[in-house]
Amino acid sequence: MPATTHALPPNAATVEVAVRWSDMDAYGHVNNVQYLRYLEEARVYAFHEWFGQERSLLEDGVLVARTEIDYLAPMTFNYEPALVTLWCSRISGAAFDISYVVGQRGSDLTFARAESTLVTYELSKGRPRRIAEHERAAMKVVLGDPLPLRSHKDRR
Template structure:
């Protein structure tokens, strides 16, 4: 990896739990989204005067892939999501994630995932090219491909 992965603690919600007492598999997408929104605010900024705010301009999810490793039972402590950029293209990029226990909470590793994103020009209803400043930020957070088990076969 170019740098250590970005990490963010994401709280669990009571409504994330399924009938078995585990965080429901579809709720993992919300955990990733929460991490992504927080990360993008820190990576790209919120102040349009100094940096373009990628979330304000437009970014769409094109693909998700999740590999579940262990059940995550509901608790009041947050979950830690590590996030890094695995691929940068002309108009899109991929983010990798690891969903783990934060230090001091446990040693669980619950999922790894990847999201394909496209930067989007909403007024013109089409993808747009990644700008040089955005590419530089993504390169600062670049890392290895997500080590999905199916890739090691």
Template sequence: MPADPYFVDVAVRWSDMDAYGHVNNVAFVRLLEDARVYALRDWFGQDRDLIDDGLLVVRQEIDYLAPLTFDYRPARITMGCSRISGASFDIGYAVGRPEGDVTYAVAEVTLVAYDLQRSTPRRLTETERAQLCAIAGDPAPLRSRGTRAPR
């Protein structure tokens, strides 16, 4: 994550819990998506962002580290750009609470810039690349990489 990590606080809903009493894996994807929508608007401006221009999720990976349950505190989603290529980039996430005492999950998503008119991927612009570089951070410490996130 960047030196001054970017974060979004996202409400955990009662309905996000499953029969086991913790936030369901599908609800985790929604939490990440909610945080990403706010982040992209903050990173790219209020007038138009990458979502408006076209952006596809092409890969998601989540390591669940501890059960996240409902309470009135939001989930704090800390995030940064961990890789940039010609048409795609990765965002790494850590899911915790504002107190920061537990990491419940780490995740990474690969996004592709997409031309909605032509229905095809497009290259990132120099402006987009510069903005992504400004929020650059380390890759998420995923098990598939042989790394472990702190709990």
């Protein structure tokens, strides 16, 4: 089973996410839909760390436009939390990408790699908005290279 070979950015956040018995599917490993929940939970905690406590990007408005996951190894239940390491891997006018590596405490395996595209959104007007300078500055602190996902081979 693969380990992480991609160099993780030094300012990436790592968030512990509980692996629950109910996350398992009939095959005895974490169900694919649970990975989306792990990524979401890690993102909420990372945004709190990256953007501060007074107002977060979550309250100002952000939508998930795309998520792509490469499943690399089955994660089975044990009492150790999943470890989701995440960082910003692209910033544009109104959107940004977050890259994720999903591991587990006590294991050197990488269970999944993922990437989400998020769009900053003006909730009151119901439309995308440009990324504010303070948000862009916070993202640049945790900016790193994108992960080599399987679909990226088609982009070359």
